Amino acid sequence: MARLIVRALLLLGAALALAAPAAAERIKDLGQFEGLRQNQLTGYGVVVGLAGTGDDSLDYSTLGVKGAVSRFGLNLPAGINPSLKNAAAVMITAELPPFAKPGQRLDITVSAIGKAKSLRGGTLVLAPLLGADGQIYAMAQGNLVIGGLGVDAADGSKTIVNDPAAGRIEGGASVERAVDTGFASRPDLAFNLTDYDLTNAQRVADAINRGMGMSIARAVDGTSIRIAAPAGAEARVALMSRIENIEVTPAEAPARVIVNARTGTVVMNGAVRVGPAAVSHGKLTVKIDEEPQVSQPAPLSGGQTVVTPSSNIRVEERGSPMYLMPRGARLADIVESINHLGASPGDLVAILGALKQAGALKAELVIQ
Incomplete structure (x- = not known):
């Protein structure tokens, strides 16, 4: 049942990642203005x-x-x-x-x-x-x-x-006392993204310039966008309100696979790619059965009753066919391949780690 649930969640994530297009978001949902903090x-x-x-x-x-x-x-x-x-x-x-x-x-x-x-x-x-x-x-x-x-x-x-x-x-x-944010006295405004991303910083700056009809914003690094602003608190509040509601299409998130080695939970986003790789999954089972034997001496022989150990060792190996992942495989291909191998959540962690070591997994692998 646990394996079926994990497979269903992975397939659902794949469907959502591939079906849902990138949606525009308001700039206010991507970060906040410098100084406006709790x-x-x-x-x-x-x-x-x-x-x-x-x-x-x-x-x-x-x-x-x-x-x-x-x-x-x-x-x-x-x-x-x-x-x-x-x-x-x-x-x-x-x-x-x-x-x-x-x-x-x-x-x-x-x-x-x-x-x-x-x-x-x-x-x-x-x-x-x-x-x-x-x-x-x-x-x-x-x-x-x-x-x-x-x-x-x-x-x-x-x-x-x-x-x-x-x-x-x-x-x-x-x-009892107000905190001076200082936004009205600074030479310009700074908008800081919540997550570092060079592409998003440039897209936010471009969206601000298009929305305001003039070049007032510039991306200074992967987090901060500097915005030329008029003097006075009222004029700046009006400008900030307009900027917050401008919509921008964020860049695709970096390819990342999050693995919880304790629970076997694996989450990957739609940007994950896999290079050409052959994966084989199998299990080796060793069973040892102890069947002690009792040795009983003949009557009047003067011998002693002893227990003789007897072990039966069996080795079973359940093989699995090797599955070839095509070049540039996307999330749905990865999930289908792993499900084809019949991997459990624990085995899934091992397979992804091996793909990363082989250089086939084109994503950041985060082990928690």
């Missing part, structure tokens, strides 16, 4: 209101609670460390999108960093979120939504569904 924010906070599933008496949890209550004028006496079974120290993470303005809301993820078993029912106390430069860009607070569940029994057994020690707060952070 920024990671991180913070440390305290979650309170837990039902006895907190950190108990961990030092950093105690210090966090002391710092939180000190903001309201309550100072705990020195040397007193309260048991914090209803509180937990957590790390807070969020992503600040480009052009985010003060007052906008961000979704945050809250994760326990101590002994807390569950954050269900907890409330995050007001905590700052810092960027890579150490500056505060947002403030986080709110009630957690936990998707996991954990239950402990008196006999020590436990049941955990998903992870109750992590949760999310939708719109749990408020932006």
Whole structure:
């Protein structure tokens, strides 16, 4: 059944690769403008209101609670460390999108960093979120939504569904500072492709020039396209909006075969070619049967009963005819040839590796 499924998937991929023509895509789906990126924010906070599933008496949890209550004028006496079974120290993470303005809301993820078993029912106390430069860009607070569940029994057994020690707060952070993207002050705009490809870079530049009716774009390498832009943020936003929606036909992807040697999964794109090669596939099976014999001495002979080993070795070889792959064989030809040999997923990995070593496989072979 597994072999039939693999064959069906390979044939389906071949049909799709050969039947579907290259479709035009919007430039915005191929990359993004330089500077328009998300920024990671991180913070440390305290979650309170837990039902006895907190950190108990961990030092950093105690210090966090002391710092939180000190903001309201309550100072705990020195040397007193309260048991914090209803509180937990957590790390807070969020992503600040480009052009985010003060007052906008961000979704945050809250994760326990101590002994807390569950954050269900907890409330995050007001905590700052810092960027890579150490500056505060947002403030986080709110009630957690936990998707996991954990239950402990008196006999020590436990049941955990998903992870109750992590949760999310939708719109749990408020932006306090905007990040300057700098796109309005740069001498020109730069559009960076997601994947390196010289042909695609040139095609994007040509598509921009045709769409705008003037030569304003040039490919500087396999990733970046430089675009001459007018001064002023409003004029540049209008230009970028027009460029993002220009359609371009991407170049065919490089020939690549991805092989997962652990599971036997093989994925290849339609650009894979095979040079002239003869492939023979066969299996050698060695069977060893142990049939020990019992030697029983005659009565009153004074001998001893012994077990005599007896081995039966059989060697079976199931041959397979040699199959010739024609010059320039495409994906469908490769799949048909391998299926003709009756190869299993594991054998398929070995055949492709041998074709690559023989120089017949015209593709990059990636072994995972």
